[in-house]
Amino acid sequence: MKRSEINEIIAYTIKAAEEFRIPLPPFAYYTPEEWMHIPTDEAELADTMLGWDVTDFATGDYSHVGLTVFTFRNGNFNQQAKYPKPYCEKLLFVRDGQILPFHFHWHKMEDIINRGGGNLNVTLYNSTKDGEFADTEVVVRVDGKVLQVEAGGTVCLRPGQSITLVPGQYHQWQGVPGSGDIALFEVSTTNDDRVDNRFYQAQSRIPEVEEDTAAIYLIFADYMAASQNKCV
Numbered sequence: 001m002k003r004s005e006i007n008e009i010i011a012y013t014i015k016a017a018e019e020f021r022i023p024l025p026p027f028a029y030y031t032p033e034e035w036m037h038i039p040t041d042e043a044e045l046a047d048t049m050l051g052w053d054v055t056d057f058a059t060g061d062y063s064h065v066g067l068t069v070f071t072f073r074n075g076n077f078n079q080q081a082k083y084p085k086p087y088c089e090k091l092l093f094v095r096d097g098q099i100l101p102f103h104f105h106w107h108k109m110e111d112i113i114n115r116g117g118g119n120l121n122v123t124l125y126n127s128t129k130d131g132e133f134a135d136t137e138v139v140v141r142v143d144g145k146v147l148q149v150e151a152g153g154t155v156c157l158r159p160g161q162s163i164t165l166v167p168g169q170y171h172q173w174q175g176v177p178g179s180g181d182i183a184l185f186e187v188s189t190t191n192d193d194r195v196d197n198r199f200y201q202a203q204s205r206i207p208e209v210e211e212d213t214a215a216i217y218l219i220f221a222d223y224m225a226a227s228q229n230k231c232v
Contacts, residue, residue: 001207005062006054007216013068013093020116020183022091027051028070032215035223048074048083049220053193057101058204067100068093071220075190088191092184094120097177102200104170110188113162118179120157124149125170131198133170140164170200 027045053069056062069092075085104127114120126134138149141164165171175182197205206221
């Protein structure tokens, strides 16, 4: 993805969050310079991958297949003594008609909550031991109600509704075209998107960035480079 595209996407999402009346914390607006000189008492922000993330899943077509994420809080798989939070909270911003490709999580259990905007279609499969789609009924909970969904079946989440997804459960979603952008929230167990996603078809979760212009905001994939300047 081009840096100019990432800048535009984050700016769009900040404006949309204001329209959805979703307040963002101060670090949502940190500049690259602020991230590069983050004080030690805020090291948790980078160490638990808080802040922005943008991906087109290596499709080159973000408007059709993509996702914008803002992570409010998280733990850390590899530093559990230092960051023991067993939970994670994210804003998942879905553009009108945008698709998230089929994937499951090895460890994470999550609730996906439609906080407003359009409707979201979630398509479900169980996974087999070798990572294929299973031809078995999917048991899923929507707002605490147990549903049985046929393999490849779809659940529609309208504003206010939520679905619980368990490890090994393939899911793809799409904002219903014409229904508008959607502000989803994810409440889950501790998450590390670098290692806990299994895509049905090979996809790159973390974008390779073409630096065609200066960054206005950083995404979490930038933090490693930023951390080369030690905390002050």
